[in-house]
Amino acid sequence: MAKILEKLKTREDFMAFCRANSHRLDRRKGKEDGKHTIAVCSSSGCHASGSESVYDMFKAEIEKQGAQDLIDLDINGCFGFCEKGPICKVYPEDTFYIQVKPEDAAEIVKSIVEKSKPVEKNLYTNPATGEKIANQEEIPFYKKQKRIALRNCGLVNPTSLGDYLANGGFKGFLRVLFDLTPEEAIEEMKEAGLRGRGGAGFPTYLKWDICRKSPGETKYLICNADEGDPGAFMDRSIMEGDPYSVVEGMMSAAKIIGANHGVVYIRAEYPLAVERLSSAIEELKKVGLLGKNILGSPFSFDIEIKYGAGAFVCGEETALIKSAEGDRGEPTVKPPFPAQKGLFGKPSNVNNVETFANVPYIYGHGPEAFNKIGSEKSKGTKVFALAGKVNNVGLVEVPMGTSLREIIYDIGGGIKNGKEFKAVQTGGPSGGCIPSSLIDTPIDYEHLSAIGSMMGSGGMIVMDEDNCMVAIAKFYLTFTVDESCGKCTPCRVGNKRLLEILTKIVEGNGTEEDLEDLENLSLVIEDTALCGLGQSSPNPVLSTLRYFRDEYEAHVNQKICPSHECKALAKYAIDPAKCIGCTKCARNCPVNAIHPTDKPAKNPKLFIHKIDEATCIKCGTCANNCPVKAISL
Amino acid sequence: MKKSGKFVIRVCLGTACYVRGAEKILHKFQETLGIKEGETTSDGLYTLETVRCVGACGLAPVVQVNGKTYGNCTLESVQQILEENK
Numbered sequence: 001m002a003k004i005l006e007k008l009k010t011r012e013d014f015m016a017f018c019r020a021n022s023h024r025l026d027r028r029k030g031k032e033d034g035k036h037t038i039a040v041c042s043s044s045g046c047h048a049s050g051s052e053s054v055y056d057m058f059k060a061e062i063e064k065q066g067a068q069d070l071i072d073l074d075i076n077g078c079f080g081f082c083e084k085g086p087i088c089k090v091y092p093e094d095t096f097y098i099q100v101k102p103e104d105a106a107e108i109v110k111s112i113v114e115k116s117k118p119v120e121k122n123l124y125t126n127p128a129t130g131e132k133i134a135n136q137e138e139i140p141f142y143k144k145q146k147r148i149a150l151r152n153c154g155l156v157n158p159t160s161l162g163d164y165l166a167n168g169g170f171k172g173f174l175r176v177l178f179d180l181t182p183e184e185a186i187e188e189m190k191e192a193g194l195r196g197r198g199g200a201g202f203p204t205y206l207k208w209d210i211c212r213k214s215p216g217e218t219k220y221l222i223c224n225a226d227e228g229d230p231g232a233f234m235d236r237s238i239m240e241g242d243p244y245s246v247v248e249g250m251m252s253a254a255k256i257i258g259a260n261h262g263v264v265y266i267r268a269e270y271p272l273a274v275e276r277l278s279s280a281i282e283e284l285k286k287v288g289l290l291g292k293n294i295l296g297s298p299f300s301f302d303i304e305i306k307y308g309a310g311a312f313v314c315g316e317e318t319a320l321i322k323s324a325e326g327d328r329g330e331p332t333v334k335p336p337f338p339a340q341k342g343l344f345g346k347p348s349n350v351n352n353v354e355t356f357a358n359v360p361y362i363y364g365h366g367p368e369a370f371n372k373i374g375s376e377k378s379k380g381t382k383v384f385a386l387a388g389k390v391n392n393v394g395l396v397e398v399p400m401g402t403s404l405r406e407i408i409y410d411i412g413g414g415i416k417n418g419k420e421f422k423a424v425q426t427g428g429p430s431g432g433c434i435p436s437s438l439i440d441t442p443i444d445y446e447h448l449s450a451i452g453s454m455m456g457s458g459g460m461i462v463m464d465e466d467n468c469m470v471a472i473a474k475f476y477l478t479f480t481v482d483e484s485c486g487k488c489t490p491c492r493v494g495n496k497r498l499l500e501i502l503t504k505i506v507e508g509n510g511t512e513e514d515l516e517d518l519e520n521l522s523l524v525i526e527d528t529a530l531c532g533l534g535q536s537s538p539n540p541v542l543s544t545l546r547y548f549r550d551e552y553e554a555h556v557n558q559k560i561c562p563s564h565e566c567k568a569l570a571k572y573a574i575d576p577a578k579c580i581g582c583t584k585c586a587r588n589c590p591v592n593a594i595h596p597t598d599k600p601a602k603n604p605k606l607f608i609h610k611i612d613e614a615t616c617i618k619c620g621t622c623a624n625n626c627p628v629k630a631i632s633l
Numbered sequence: 634m635k636k637s638g639k640f641v642i643r644v645c646l647g648t649a650c651y652v653r654g655a656e657k658i659l660h661k662f663q664e665t666l667g668i669k670e671g672e673t674t675s676d677g678l679y680t681l682e683t684v685r686c687v688g689a690c691g692l693a694p695v696v697q698v699n700g701k702t703y704g705n706c707t708l709e710s711v712q713q714i715l716e717e718n719k
Contacts, residue, residue: 048689048702082691230686231648270688387649387690394691425648461648475651479685621664624708 007288045082077241080395153241172363193379198352214347229428232459249356331531375401378444427456430536432543491534578630581606647686
């Protein structure tokens with residue numbers, strides 16, 4: 001019969017439990033014990049590139065090669081280097097394998113059994129030197145990173161409470177529970193200087209203090225896990241790779257505020273994150289770390305998971321609360337703030353996933369360990385989802401104050417295919433585009449808002465010379481119009497009008513007045529929309545107008561798209577030097593706009609073709625069909 | 634309610650995919666299948682949909698067919714994806 005675990009009833013019970021688990025990460029931290037662990041990344045990014053079949057293949061190979069007593073097979077959380085997935089690691093050697101396919105499993109297992117050198121073809125190659133790198137820390141992508149919120153991601157098995165404890169888990173909560181008064185704990189948080197990682201950067205200590213002082217018996221603690229910004233996946237990776245640290249952060253915050261009920265509001269589109277969080281909560285209930293009178297203290301706390309249906313507006317705290325109550329997800333007027341009147345009318349505190357993931361570190365290592373990192377007013381680190389036209393795509397965590405250049409070039413490895421860097425978009429649909437001239441801007445709350453963007457939740461999309469900034473502004477506005485909840489007029493109607501003007505411009509019908517209208521309307525929406533998301537929705541338009549006005553003017557005045565992205569402004573032409581007169585373009589043209597000229601091609605029986613601009617509908621079919629790539633924009 | 638096709642093709646139009654040319658992939662699907670997004674081919678084989686971010690930004694642009702993810706898609710991948718799912 002399976003051993004039934006006794007619930008932990010006292011601090012001493014808990015300490016004994018920690019000691020019993022303290023060895024669990026030894027091998028992963030490099031201690032040799034004669035055996036090896038292969039850990040396969042089990043987060044969504046690597047799942048998408050096929051890590052589950054890699055895991056199965058490792059299992060089969062270990063059996064086939066009779067290495068069951070030598071090799072343990074395990075899973076890991078997100079390493080962040082999603083572009084190079086599936087990723088797996090071998091311990092204690094600490095070998096970092098990338099792009100592992102099921103058929104590579106045999107060779108990797110063999111190299112461990114035979115104690116030979118790591119399998120070269122699955123090692124990372126430094127693009128600058130061509131040298132193979134076996135160790136994670138040596139890879140340029142990781143060198144400038146500082147991992148606090150992601151400290152356990154890629155180190156622990158995310159489903160193991162024991163692993164979490166072995167890396168110092170719940171040390172901070174224990175201090176908050178037994179050693180610190182709520183006032184002292186808030187003082188420590190103030191000293192640490194943690195600010196909300198969801199976007200706005202409100203000081204965490206202050207939010208907690210206001211809620212704590214709000215009168216009322218019942219209080220709620222809410223974790224905002226409704227990551228709705230397209231192109232951002234920080235929170236998902238944290239929940240998938242280290243769910244216990246989010247829960248521990250919530251437990252500490254709840255104890256300090258005096259909340260006995262916790263709610264995680266999470267997108268239903270994140271099935272794996274939901275699964276990992278739920279199993280973490282269940283496990284903690286089982287051992288008695290969640291529930292009534294935790295470890296014999298007067299503090300009781302439980303956590304419930306509520307599902308969001310993926311509405312962008314529900315990331316706004318008042319809309320989130322409405323949705324969690326079962327109503328339509330629409331923002332309400334502040335004040336009253338959630339800290340005064342939140343979920344079910346009770347004082348509530350809402351923090352984002354990444355904010356909670358930082359809390360255990362602060363209480364576990366002390367505020368100085370946290371506030372010595374970062375810039376003057378923005379302390380600690382920030383996780384970014386680096387994506388777009390950059391060589392190394394993935395999750396990066398850097399100290400606040402790191403420059404955009406360091407992130408894009410040193411960590412991101414520069415722009416893909418040797419193209420020219422044009423802009424980086426931070427903050428998602430609420431943020432702005434930062435031009436290449438400002439690439440040395442240090443990343444923190446103050447600097448980003450000074451240049452018309454914002455920290456946002458941490459999406460960072462890199463764009464190159466081929467991206468049209470007017471089209472990008474239109475892309476974000478399309479998103480905002482789709483996602484506007486419709487409660488207030490500036491956002492519901494204003495953004496629709498903005499989108500109409502932008503569509504007019506990219507279709508080549510824009511005028512000078514349209515640019516003025518864009519600017520004026522944007523400023524009105526910024527001033528008058530109800531919620532934070534509405535107020536920041538014109539940011540993509542305002543920032544591109546500010547830094548890329550020449551592109552707007554080219555669309556409006558010369559009717560050209562300098563990046564050749566806007567189809568309506570495109571002019572397809574056949575290069576007479578390349579055309580072989582095969583007629584493939586003419587035969588495929590849906591509107592019969594391509595005709596032969598009287599100039600013979602290389603084969604004198606065939607003739608060079610020409611596109612009639614007036615008839616052309618710019619569908620690009622000819623360019624796609626040309627066998628010699630003679631047709632271009 | 635409309636019946637969806639045997640294969641539901643979802644082209645991701647999240648920011649990372651968009652920046653890496655997801656719209657062109659969508660157009661290629663529309664052109665090849667002769668349907669717009671939200672529609673199903675007359676033989677009931679394919680439904681074309683768009684989604685905003687499946688979280689696999691590292692593999693952008695991304696297409697999902699019945700839950701299976703195809704990463705780093707190019708215009709050539711469109712034909713391959715259709716070949717593989719029929």
